[in-house]
């Protein structure tokens with residue numbers, strides 16, 4: 001008889017396998033091919049954009065930033081060459097984000113995770129870090145051997161050089177990224193001379209550390225476990241999306257082969273595992289389409305380099321419509337206009353672009369916002385007249401001072417009183433600072449004895465005294481009094 005309860009949980013012993021496998025360091029093999037060439041070209045373009053764009057200069061006149069691309073949080077402006085986006089025009093940035101997101105959906109529907117495999121900063125910077133590792137520690141076999149070797153002076157030296165280079169690239173990337181938000185020459189000089197503020201140093205250290213960790217240590221773990229995109233990118237694919245896949249009907253049954261042997265009655269895969277060894281996420285594409293696959297196409301390059309050696313056609317692993325892997329025969333590719341998701345994504349992008357174009361066309365160099373005081377909304381004065389107070393925000397997008405006159409229409413015998421008119425010489429003119437928002441407090445008074453309704457629509461009208469240009473804004477005058 002046993003004293004063990006029938007449903008007790010058996011304690012785990014150290015000899016039993018754990019539910020969790022420790023992650024294995026992946027050392028991808030170098031490979032040549034069309035996909036590798038495209039990835040390298042995109043990596044160079046990305047590096048050049050990050051490193052050089054903040055240094056481009058753009059003359060905007062005295063007293064204005066001369067950086068071509070600048071997100072100036074202090075002045076609350078985004079500058080793109082000749083275009084300047086104000087906080088009031090944030091919908092432009094929203095539009096750009098909508099187009100970028102839907103554009104990503106569209107590209108995914110067309111070519112699977114091609115963004116992840118070729119252009120995502122995580123992929124690009126991981127590629128750079130692996131390239132450095134390869135330069136310092138040697139190719140895949142040398143790196144595997146070095147990892148297994150006991151610690152020695154030579155191994156320590158290689159690791160120190162590699163991590164030093166990774167840190168240098170990380171700090172350079174971090175500083176270059178931050179130059180998009182600060183004047184690049186001033187910030188670079190400050191960082192190098194020790195005169196930069198603690199905040200800038202802190203951000204450089206933070207983003208540098210994150211780059212080092214993500215591209216040096218996390219690598220494919222970031223794509224597999226942390227990035228949400230693989231979880232829902234499958235919803236963007238349809239049967240005609242072109243993805244990297246293994247032609248199972250042609251490749252199986254796989255077996256090792258000798259150069260010159262016949263492939264009659266057997267599969268074309270020679271089981272060399274080159275496609276596995278080059279894979280940056282360490283999967284076997286022959287197991288089918290997998291969530292971990294970032295669509296980089298390096299396995300296709302590897303297999304394409306193997307096939308000719310055996311006199312076999314390339315494209316055993318390659319880009320083909322998704323349906324080809326799921327069905328016995330390849331489904332004919334539908335034209336784009338018979339793929340509803342492409343039409344929907346394209347339509348959203350076009351509508352957003354049109355909206356931005358219309359908004360851009362209506363952009364005014366002189367604009368205003370009128371904010372009605374909420375508490376109290378209206379005041380009855382001792383003579384029976386009623387007063388409403390407003391905050392007037394004058395938006396002057398010109399780089400010159402404007403002199404303006406304010407009129408309020410829609411209120412019979414209404415009187416307008418603007419505070420702070422001491423800024424002008426004549427005491428009647430509103431002065432709007434150049435390329436800035438200028439605030440005024442405005443009181444509108446309706447004489448006693450008028451019988452109009454409780455809420456009267458009124459219109460504020462600003463007139464530029466030099467050009468006659470007008471800007472109007474509708475608001476209300478509320479006559480229900482509060483004491």
Ligand code: SF4
Nearest residue numbers: 279293294296297299
């Ligand atoms: S399976 Fe191929 S396409 Fe997918 S991540 Fe690996 S190498 Fe890239």
Ligand code: SF4
Nearest residue numbers: 269270272273275303
């Ligand atoms: S590289 Fe091609 S031949 Fe070699 S194992 Fe992969 S699929 Fe088979």
